Amino acid sequence: MLKDKKYKEYQITTKKCLYCETINGIADDICANCRRPLDRTKIIAEAESKEKELQELKKQMEELPRMINELISQKTEHLEEALKRKTKQNI
Numbered sequence: 001m002l003k004d005k006k007y008k009e010y011q012i013t014t015k016k017c018l019y020c021e022t023i024n025g026i027a028d029d030i031c032a033n034c035r036r037p038l039d040r041t042k043i044i045a046e047a048e049s050k051e052k053e054l055q056e057l058k059k060q061m062e063e064l065p066r067m068i069n070e071l072i073s074q075k076t077e078h079l080e081e082a083l084k085r086k087t088k089q090n091i
């Protein structure tokens, strides 16, 4: 039991990179080799913020066709009006 505990304590003094498996010191926040965060919570937080960004982007992308259609219909209306005005002026 005692030996087991000691082994665990020894383990905690190092952090293994989840990406490249480089052994880093416990105080290190980022991997000395690949510069990625060593802290699992930081990795999760980073992944979550990226996911949020992606969701936001996806939402905007879904809105895009509708916005374009609206823009086109508005523009055609304006164009038609402008054309009508122009032809009226010509007459």
Ligand SMILES: [Zn+2]
Residues within 6 Å of the ligand: 017, 018, 019, 020, 021, 022, 031, 032, 033, 034, 035, 036
């Ligand atoms: Zn690494």
